[in-house]
Amino acid sequence: MMTSRTQGYMYVAITMCIWGGFTITSRLNAIWHISPWDITALRFSLAFCILMPILIYKKDTAFLFNKQPFILAMIGGVAYCLTSYTAFHFVTAAHAAIFLNGCIPLCTALAGFLLYRQPFDKHIWISLIIMLSAISVMSFLMYSETGVAFGIGDLLFFISAIWWGTFTVLLRQWQLSAWHAMAGVAIWSAIVYVPIYLLFLPKHLDQVSTPHLVMQTLFHGIFVVIIATLAYVEAIKRLGAFKTGSIVTLAPFIAAIIAVPLLNEPISLAMLCGLIGMGIGALQPWRWFTHKDSLQKQLDKKK
Numbered sequence: 001m002m003t004s005r006t007q008g009y010m011y012v013a014i015t016m017c018i019w020g021g022f023t024i025t026s027r028l029n030a031i032w033h034i035s036p037w038d039i040t041a042l043r044f045s046l047a048f049c050i051l052m053p054i055l056i057y058k059k060d061t062a063f064l065f066n067k068q069p070f071i072l073a074m075i076g077g078v079a080y081c082l083t084s085y086t087a088f089h090f091v092t093a094a095h096a097a098i099f100l101n102g103c104i105p106l107c108t109a110l111a112g113f114l115l116y117r118q119p120f121d122k123h124i125w126i127s128l129i130i131m132l133s134a135i136s137v138m139s140f141l142m143y144s145e146t147g148v149a150f151g152i153g154d155l156l157f158f159i160s161a162i163w164w165g166t167f168t169v170l171l172r173q174w175q176l177s178a179w180h181a182m183a184g185v186a187i188w189s190a191i192v193y194v195p196i197y198l199l200f201l202p203k204h205l206d207q208v209s210t211p212h213l214v215m216q217t218l219f220h221g222i223f224v225v226i227i228a229t230l231a232y233v234e235a236i237k238r239l240g241a242f243k244t245g246s247i248v249t250l251a252p253f254i255a256a257i258i259a260v261p262l263l264n265e266p267i268s269l270a271m272l273c274g275l276i277g278m279g280i281g282a283l284q285p286w287r288w289f290t291h292k293d294s295l296q297k298q299l300d301k302k303k
Contacts, residue, residue: 004238005238005239008234008235008238008239009239011231011232011234011235011238012231012235012239012247012248014228014231015228015231015232015235015248016247016248016250016251016254017251018223018224018227018228019228019248019252019255020251020258021219021223021255022220022224022252023093023096023097023251023252023256023259024093024255024258024259024262024263025215025216025220026085026088027088027093027096027259027263027265028212028216028263029085030088030089031263032209032212032216033204033207034204034208034212034213034216035202035203035204036081036082036085036086036089037082037197037201037203037204038203038204038208039081039085039216039220040081040082040085040193040197041193041194041197041198042213042217043081043217043221043224043225044077044081044186044190044194044221044225045190045194045221046217046218046221046222047187047190047221047226048186048187048191048194050221051182051183051186051187051226052187054183055183055187063176063180063184064184064187068170068174068176068184069176069180069181069184069185069187069188070184070188071170072167072170072171072174072176072181072188073184073185073187073188073189073192074188074189075166075167075170076163076166076167076171076185077186077188077189077193078189078192078193079163080160080163080167081189083156083157083159083160083163084096084156084157084160086156087100087152087153087154087156087157087160088153089153090151090153090156091151091153091157092256092259092263092265092267092271093252093256093259093263093265094256094259094265094267094274094275095153095154095157096157096252096256097252097253097255097256097275097278097279098135098138098154098157098271098274098275098278099154099157099158100158100160100161100164101161101252101253101278101282102274102278102279102281103157103158103278104161104165104168104249104282105124105127105165105281105282106124106127106128106131106165106281107161107162107164107165107166108165108168108169109124109165110165111162111165111166111168111169112169115166115169115170115173116169116173123284123286126281126284127281127282127284128281130277130281131277131278131281131282133277134273134274134276134277134280134281135274135277137270137273137274137277138270138273138274138277141268141269141270141273142268142270142271145268145269145270178229178230178233178234181233182226182229186225186226232248235248249279249283250279250283253275253279257275
């Protein structure tokens with residue numbers, strides 16, 4: 001019988017594999033010429049076809065008519081997917097680790113302050129200084145190497161981090177269950193986006209091989225939308241938000257390194273500095289020795 005802590009690390013491992021796979025497979029979308037419009041539609045269509053019958057069978061559809069699932073779907077579903085998938089068509093996986101995953105903790109803190117006046121603690125300020133220093137050094141080195149400091153892909157990743165940070169704060173504030181949050185985002189994203197895609201947006205499905213489409217649809221529609229969300233929330237219940245978030249944040253950075261030999265993507269000194277600096281700022285390793293997770297706090301309280 002596994003302990004609660006062991007279960008938590010098991011859920012973390014599942015989340016890490018899927019989040020790391022998201023970085024690699026999203027970059028493969030660009031290589032395989034699968035457009036952001038197409039993969040977003042396929043992702044939410046499959047999730048809708050799986051989840052909606054379950055909700056109807058369980059007679060658990062009333063929550064869909066609240067405003068919260070709809071708003072979360074527009075921010076953390078449609079907007080996030082379109083900007084992040086598009087960004088992968090311009091830059092490599094290393095840029096995603098830096099400007100998307102590296103910036104998510106800061107964007108989350110900023111969204112919390114702007115929406116609900118949640119103050120920055122000292123750890124956020126330390127992370128901010130480290131990340132700004134890393135980006136400054138990286139931009140200087142990139143400009144020296146290529147004459148360009150940042151590109152459109154980097155901007156899109158940063159916008160994606162803003163979407164996800166806002167989504168995280170709203171989800172935390174509204175306190176939806178993992179199941180309702182995941183199902184609401186998937187279903188409302190499909191209801192709103194798929195008709196627009198079918199009527200107005202360009203389609204390039206005939207230019208992509210069937211195995212590639214099937215693989216990407218299954219991975220993004222089932223593993224990313226459903227399994228990773230549920231596993232992440234279950235890990236938070238057992239290990240706490242800080243420790244869970246810190247560990248799974250490693251996944252995209254590891255994926256960026258794996259992408260160098262796997263996808264033959266170059267990594268420069270500028271990108272290496274960015275990866276190290278943003279990784280340290282996002283992970284906040286200095287807190288590991290002083291921060292107690294939620295499970296430990298409960299044990300201490302019982303004692």
